[in-house]
Structure formats: C-alpha cells, structure tokens
Amino acid sequence: MIPLQISPFQYVVNGVVFSSIIVLAAIGLSLVYSIADFANFAHGDLMTVGAFSALFSVSFLQPALGDAGVFGLPLWFFLALAFGMLAAAVIAVVTDRIIYKPMKGSGSIGLLITSIGVALVYRAMVFLSFGSDSERYGVTRQGPIPWVRESFGVAVTPRNLVVVGLATVLVVGLHLTLTRTTLGRKMRATADNADLARISGIRTREVIIAMWLIGGALAAAGGVFLGLEELVRPRMGFDILLIVFAAVILGGIGSVYGAMLGGLVIGMVHELVPLFNQWGIIPVGSRYAAAVAFVIMVAILLVRPSGIVGESG
Amino acid sequence: MSVATWVNETVVRDKTERRIFATLGLITVLLVVGVVTGVVGLSFLLFQISLVGMYALLSLGLNVQWGYAGLINFSVAAFWGLGAYCAALLTAPNSPLGLGLHPVFGFLAAIVVSALVAILIGIPTLRLREDYLAIASLGLAEVIRLIILNERQWTAGSSGISGIPALIPWLPLTRLATTASVVVVLGILIYLFLRRTHRSPWGRVLRTIRSDEDLAKALGKDTYQFKMQAFVIGSVIMAVAGAFYAHLNLYIDPSDLVPLTTFYIWIAVILGGTGSNRGAVVGAAVVIAIREGTRFLNDVPAIGSLGLDVAPLRLLFVGVLIILIMRYRQDGLLPPKDELIWPAAKDTGTAPSGGSPKPQTGGDD
Numbered sequence: 193m194i195p196l197q198i199s200p201f202q203y204v205v206n207g208v209v210f211s212s213i214i215v216l217a218a219i220g221l222s223l224v225y226s227i228a229d230f231a232n233f234a235h236g237d238l239m240t241v242g243a244f245s246a247l248f249s250v251s252f253l254q255p256a257l258g259d260a261g262v263f264g265l266p267l268w269f270f271l272a273l274a275f276g277m278l279a280a281a282v283i284a285v286v287t288d289r290i291i292y293k294p295m296k297g298s299g300s301i302g303l304l305i306t307s308i309g310v311a312l313v314y315r316a317m318v319f320l321s322f323g324s325d326s327e328r329y330g331v332t333r334q335g336p337i338p339w340v341r342e343s344f345g346v347a348v349t350p351r352n353l354v355v356v357g358l359a360t361v362l363v364v365g366l367h368l369t370l371t372r373t374t375l376g377r378k379m380r381a382t383a384d385n386a387d388l389a390r391i392s393g394i395r396t397r398e399v400i401i402a403m404w405l406i407g408g409a410l411a412a413a414g415g416v417f418l419g420l421e422e423l424v425r426p427r428m429g430f431d432i433l434l435i436v437f438a439a440v441i442l443g444g445i446g447s448v449y450g451a452m453l454g455g456l457v458i459g460m461v462h463e464l465v466p467l468f469n470q471w472g473i474i475p476v477g478s479r480y481a482a483a484v485a486f487v488i489m490v491a492i493l494l495v496r497p498s499g500i501v502g503e504s505g
Numbered sequence: 506m507s508v509a510t511w512v513n514e515t516v517v518r519d520k521t522e523r524r525i526f527a528t529l530g531l532i533t534v535l536l537v538v539g540v541v542t543g544v545v546g547l548s549f550l551l552f553q554i555s556l557v558g559m560y561a562l563l564s565l566g567l568n569v570q571w572g573y574a575g576l577i578n579f580s581v582a583a584f585w586g587l588g589a590y591c592a593a594l595l596t597a598p599n600s601p602l603g604l605g606l607h608p609v610f611g612f613l614a615a616i617v618v619s620a621l622v623a624i625l626i627g628i629p630t631l632r633l634r635e636d637y638l639a640i641a642s643l644g645l646a647e648v649i650r651l652i653i654l655n656e657r658q659w660t661a662g663s664s665g666i667s668g669i670p671a672l673i674p675w676l677p678l679t680r681l682a683t684t685a686s687v688v689v690v691l692g693i694l695i696y697l698f699l700r701r702t703h704r705s706p707w708g709r710v711l712r713t714i715r716s717d718e719d720l721a722k723a724l725g726k727d728t729y730q731f732k733m734q735a736f737v738i739g740s741v742i743m744a745v746a747g748a749f750y751a752h753l754n755l756y757i758d759p760s761d762l763v764p765l766t767t768f769y770i771w772i773a774v775i776l777g778g779t780g781s782n783r784g785a786v787v788g789a790a791v792v793i794a795i796r797e798g799t800r801f802l803n804d805v806p807a808i809g810s811l812g813l814d815v816a817p818l819r820l821l822f823v824g825v826l827i828i829l830i831m832r833y834r835q836d837g838l839l840p841p842k843d844e845l846i847w848p849a850a851k852d853t854g855t856a857p858s859g860g861s862p863k864p865q866t867g868g869d870d
Contacts, residue, residue: 231636295832301577302831304636305775308768309827312820319817430764434647437640479655486644493637494629 201346203467204460209352209421211459212359216414217432218439218451219366220407226383226446227403228292230303235411236433237314238280240426242412243419244318246276247327254330263357264350269331269420273358276416277409283314284408285401311430318426326423355417362413363452366406370448375402383446435462435482438489458485525787525838532794551681553797555753558688559746560789564773565695565782566742571771572780572841573708574735575715577639580626580646582766584740587622588615588747589757590653593666596751600666601659608672612748619744622649623737631732643764650762665758672752684753691749692786695742699782702738711735712780765820769796772823776830778837787839795822 217239224232253268253275260267287310295303336347370376375398382389382399390396411429418428425431435458443454465481468474474484539545563585570576592611594600630641653660660666671680672687702708713721714728721728751757769792777788799819830837 231640291828291832298831298835300636302835304577304639305771306828306831308771309824309831312765312768312824312827314824316817316821316824319814319820324814324817434640434644438644441637441640480651483648483651486641486648489644490629490641493633493641 199345200467201344203464205346205348205352207460207463209355210463211456212356213414213417213421214432214436214439214459214462215363215452215455216359216410216417217436218443218455219363219448220411221436222440222443222446222448222451223379223383223403223407225440226448227379227386227400228288228303229386230300230307231437233304233307233433234287234310234314235407236429236431236436237311237318238284238408238411238429239415239418239432240318240429241283241314241415242276242280242408243415243424243428244276244322244426245279245412246272246416247322247329247419247424249275250329259332263354264334265331265354269329272329273413273416277412280412280415281405281408284404284411288400288404315426315430322426324426326425327419328423329420331420351420355421358413359417362410366410366448369406375399379403435485438485441489442492458488461485461488522839529787529790548679548681551679551685552753553793554685555681555688555749556797557790557793558685558692559750559753560770560773560793561692561786562688562695562746562749563743563770564777564785564789565692565699566739566746567770567774568739568777568780568782568785569699569735569742570739571774572785573703573711573715574732575635576631576732576736576739577635577642578736578739579639579643579764579767580649581743581770582762582764583646583649584619584623584743585747585750585766586653586757586759586762587619587649588744588749589751589761590660590666590747591615591618591744592748592751593669593757594660597666597669599668601657601661605670608670608748608752611751612745615744615748616741619740620737623740624733627733627736631729631736643767646762646764646767650759653762654759660759663759665756667756669751669755669757671755684749688749688753691745695745696782696786703782707731707734715780765823768823768827772827772830775835776826776837778840781837781839781841784837784839784841788837791838795819795826 217235220238221232221235224230224235249272250268253271254266257266257268257271262270291306291310292303295306298306331351334350336349337353340346340348368376370380378389378394378399379402381392381394382396386396389399415429418432419425422428436455439454439458440451441454442458443450443452462481462485465474465476465484466478469477476484536545536550540547540550563581566584567578567581570578591614592608594602594611595604595606595614596608596611598605626642626645630638630645633641654662656662657664671683673683676683676686678686710721710726710731713724714726714731718728721731770789773788773792774785775788776791777784777786796819799815799822
C-alpha cells in the first residue's frame with residue numbers, strides 16, 4: 193500500500209541524501225576559503241564540470257563494461273564517478289595555476305570577482321561541449337527497497353544508499369587525511385596561519401595544490417550525486433552554490449568540520465521545508481526551500497558572524 | 506574658454522583617456538554615418554542608446570555602492586527588477602493589479618519600494634564583512650526573484666507582464682526617440698548629482714570608509730549610516746533604471762532577474778574604472794557593445810557551420826573578460842583622478858597650472 197500522506201520520515205530520508213551532496217560541496221568551498229582565503233564563486237560550476245566529465249566518460253565506459261554492477265548500480269557508474277572526480281581535480285589545479293596563482297596580490301575581493309569570471313567560463317565550456325539540455329546518467333531506475341518501505345513506510349532506493357554511503361566514505365577519508373597524515377597537518381597549519389606555516393618550513397604551494405585536488409574531487413562527487421538524484425544540467429552547480437555557501441557560513445567559514453555540520457543542517461532544512469509548512473512553523477512551501485536556506489544564512493551571520501563552529505569575533 | 510579646452514580640462518585627463526575618447530568618438534561618427542546611409546536602422550540605434558543609458562544608470566548606481574563606499578552588492582538585478590516590476594504592475598492595464606496608472610506613479614513606486622527594500626536588506630547585511638555581504642546580497646536577490654516567480658497572483662509569475670504603456674505619448678517623437686531622450690536626460694541629471702555628491706564632504710567620508718573603515722570610525726563617523734545611505738541611493742538609481750526598462754521593452758518577466766545581469770553591471774563598473782562616474786558610463790557602453798555585438802556572431806558562417814550556439818560563446822566571452830580585467834587592468838579604462846578634488850581647492854594647490862595634481866585613486870584595496 194502506498195500511503196496517501198507522505199510520511200515525515202520520507203522528508204528526513206530526502207534530507208539525508210541532499211545533505212550528503214551539500215556536505216561534499218561545502219567541504220571544498222570551505223577549504224578554499226580557509227587556505228586560499230577567498231569566496232570561490234566558481235565552486236558550484238566546478239561541480240557541474242565534474243558531473244559532465246562523468247557523463248562524458250559514461251559514453252565509453254558503459255559499452256566497455258556492460259551492465260554488471262554492485263550495490264544496485266552498474267560498475268561503470270562508479271568508474272564514471274572516479275573519472276569525474278579526477279577531471280574536476282585536475283581542472284581545479286590548472287585553473288589555480290594559470291588564473292588564481294598569478295593574482296596573489298589582488299586580495300580576496302579581486303579573487304572573488306575573478307572567480308565569477310572563472311564560473312562563467314566553466315559553464316560556457318559545459319554548454320559548448322554538451323549543449324543546454326538536461327541529461328541523465330542512464331542508470332536504470334530502481335524502485336524503493338521493499339522491506340524498508342513495508343516496515344517504515346518510507347521509500348529508500350539503492351541509489352540513495354550508495355550516495356549517502358560513498359559521501360560518508362569520502363568525508364571519513366578526508367577526516368583521516370587531515371588528522372593522521374603529514375599532509376593533513378600541513379593543511380591545517382596553513383589554514384590557521386599561512387605566513388606562520390611558511391616560515392615554519394611548510395611548502396604552502398604543495399598544500400594549495402592538495403587543497404584544489406581535494407576540493408575539486410569532492411565538488412565533482414557532489415555534482416555527480418546531484419546529477420544521479422536529479423538531472424545533469426549546465427546550471428546545476430550554480431543553482432546550488434548559494435545553498436552551499438549557506439552551509440559553509442552556518443558552519444563557520446574555513447572550518448572543514450563546520451562545513452560538514454553546516455551542510456547537514458542546511459541540507460535537512462532544505463528538504464524539511466514542506467514538513468515545517470505542514471506543521472505551521474513556516475508559512476512557505478517547498479518552492480521557497482532555497483529562500484529559507486538563504487534567510488537562515490543571513491540570520492546566522494547576524495547573530496554569529498563567524499558561524500556556529502567558528503571562533504567568535 | 507573654448508569648448509576644446511573645457512572638454513580637455515573636465516573630461517579628458519591624459520593620453521590613454523584621449524585615445525579612449527577618440528575611439529568612442531569614432532564609433533559615434535561611424536554610427537551616425539551608418540544611420541545616414543541606411544546601413545543602421547534609426548530605431549535600432551535609438552534602442553541601443555536607450556539600453557546604454559539604462560546600463561549607465563545601473564553602473565552609476567553600483568558605482569555609488571562599490572566605487573564610493575566599497576560595498577559588494579550582488580543584488581543589482583534584483584533592484585533593477587523591483588523597479589521594472591513596480592512600473593509594470595502599476596501602469597500596465599492587464600497586470601494582475603490592473604491599475605493602469607500614469608508612468609509617473611510607476612517611477613515613484615520604484616523609488617519608494619527600492620528604498621524600503623534596500624533598508625531592509627541593508628540592516629542585516631551592511632555590518633557584515635565585505636565578502637559576506639557579497640554572498641548575502643546574492644542570496645537575498647534570489648529570494649526576491651523567487652517571490653516574483655512564485656507569487657503569480659500579484660506578479661503574473663513566469664508568464665510576465667505585457668502591455669506596459671509608452672512614456673510621454675504627447676511628445677512629437679517616435680516612441681523609441683522619446684524613451685532614448687528620457688534616459689539621456691535622466692542619465693545626465695543623475696550623473697551631475699553623483700559627481701556633486703562625490704566631491705562633497707559626504708563623498709569624502711565614503712572614500713575614507715572604502716579605503717580604511719577603522720580610520721573613518723576613529724574620526725568619529727558613523728560608518729554604518731554612511732554605508733546605508735550609499736546603499737539606498739545606489740539601489741534607488743538601479744530601480745529607476747528598471748522602471749525605465751519596463752517602458753522601453755514594454756514587457757518584463759522574471760528571467761531578466763538572473764544573477765548574470767548583475768555580473769554584466771559589475772564588468773561595466775570595474776572596466777570603466779571603479780569609483781569613476783565617467784568610467785561607469787563608458788563601461789556601460791562597452792558592455793552593451795559586447796552584448797549586442799555578439800548577437801551578430803550567429804550570422805558569421807564559421808560559427809553557424811560549427812553548429813555553435815551564440816549564448817554560451819557570449820558567456821565564455823564575458824567570463825574571460827572578467828578574468829582579464831581583474832588580472833591586467835584592475836584600474837579600469839578611466840580610473841578616478843583629480844575630478845575628485847573640489848575645483849576651488851585645486852586652484853590654491855601647489856600643482857603648476859596645466860599639470861594635474863597627484864592622481865588620487867578611489868582607494869583600491
């Protein structure tokens with residue numbers, strides 16, 4: 193039996209899936225904010241680039257590998273994801289090398305405005321290579337897992353599980369990198385105080401390249417998952433960018449762990465808006481989900497300009 | 506003094522500027538020749554002049570916020586849209602409000618509504634750090650766009666509003682000639698007003714805030730009030746531009762409120778020279794030239810045969826232009842110079858007559 197009323201838990205499930213995507217995007221944006229020290233408006237379009245790179249690789253991976261799969265998804269999808277992550281990581285590093293690095297003297301506002309130009313260039317490249325239509329990865333649609341639906345009355349597809357599972361693996365992997373490896377320690381030191389890190393003998397250039405690699409790869413993963421859950425569109429990344437900024441600001445700019453928390457909260461709120469409306473907590477429906485996220489962002493900035501996790505002042 | 510001297514002393518500052526103005530003059534002459542020989546349609550030219558005028562208003566508005574006070578406002582398109590929607594809703598007989606009022610009321614409503622919204626947005630955001638203001642203002646602009654898109658009972662939603670009346674129908678001119686003259690007059694009035702305010706003590710405080718807000722505070726200035734005033738004035742000018750556009754285009758829908766419009770105006774201001782009103786006008790003309798010039802790319806056989814769409818090429822061009830300006834010409838074409846110095850103060854200065862005093866920039870970061 194399909195319940196007529198959507199279960200509140202269904203919104204929570206949707207929220208967890210959307211949050212995973214926002215968290216992946218927010219980490220990269222926050223890394224750039226803390227290490228390169230500017231608000232990177234090209235991050236959303238980097239997600240798009242990752243999603244479309246994966247789409248491109250599907251065209252040769254699918255015929256080569258056939259439809260054999262794991263976890264309910266074909267194997268070629270996982271390889272396409274890896275390809276998208278690699279492509280976005282390389283593009284992020286190349287962009288830094290030819291555009292951001294020579295502009296070091298321009299300050300954070302100069303870099304911010306430049307990153308808008310970079311965003312437009314990324315998007316134009318996607319338009320020129322793939323056209324303006326919405327695309328799909330061509331993963332066969334699967335229904336919700338039957339026993340979950342019967343016991344809890346919520347629809348959870350195997351795809352949802354893969355997205356949340358892989359996002360968790362990536363986040364835990366980043367956590368281990370930051371806390372257990374030399375590179376991670378160098379990154380945290382550079383984020384705290386780049387000048388101090390440099391005179392302490394840390395090669396900050398190395399750190400910055402690592403930052404772009406990690407940020408680009410995670411952005412692409414977020415973009416591919418967004419494309420898997422919804423559609424692969426040339427404007428997908430830019431449309432989600434402000435929500436990602438909301439998450440980063442909520443968590444405290446520059447804090448990777450804050451970005452994780454902020455992404456979780458903003459992603460949940462975004463999907464729970466219809467439920468809040470139903471309960472009479474807010475007077476707007478899901479069409480204003482993004483607007484609710486922006487208003488929360490401004491409210492947080494007002495009360496705690498450095499975010500919830502960030503240091504006050 | 507002769508006209509030439511006057512032009513040289515008030516408009517043109519140095520060799521580079523002379524070259525820029527010579528180029529602009531050449532383009533103007535070519536356009537006039539084009540109209541006379543019939544290559545360029547007069548109505549096409551008048552429409553382009555109106556567009557340049559409207560973009561110049563938007564750039565002047567943003568220049569007050571970013572160039573004078575250093576406020577990163579990414580909601581230009583939203584204020585422009587508010588103005589356009591005020592004009593359209595009040596004057597079009599078939600708008601959801603169905604009032605069919607005189608265009609004057611549309612302009613008045615645009616001014617009042619944009620001032621109120623600017624204050625509402627300014628209260629939470631103007632105390633923020635500069636990059637937070639950028640993100641917050643872009644977010645709030647999206648909220649305004651979502652409201653106009655979704656509240657169709659008031660705004661007609663995505664179907665837009667048509668049937669907006671023309672301006673001043675009793676003038677013995679064609680419709681486009683009237684709109685073009687209106688925007689030129691509006692532009693000149695606002696330009697003179699802004700030039701006057703920029704030189705005034707108020708303008709000097711804003712420039713101090715832009716280059717060193719702590720210093721302005723230490724001098725006892727309520728910087729928040731000054732920023733709010735600059736934000737409101739700039740936003741009202743943008744809304745006036747929007748109201749004008751409603752009467753130029755006679756149709757408006759929410760798709761015009763996308764952030765890309767905001768970025769066009771940013772290019773105009775930075776390319777023209779941040780802080781320079783002359784630069785804002787020249788930047789607006791260049792941006793319109795780029796926007797309209799790329800429309801003809803479709804007719805170029807090489808592009809047509811490749812099957813490329815012009816829209817993404819234009820996006821690419823705009824993106825590359827932003828990167829190149831930021832990298833190689835951050836001062837812009839006409840950076841602010843000694844026009845910031847009060848004329849009387851200039852005469853008593855130590856600079857020898859004929860030479861300009863030490864150039865003053867608008868306080869770059």
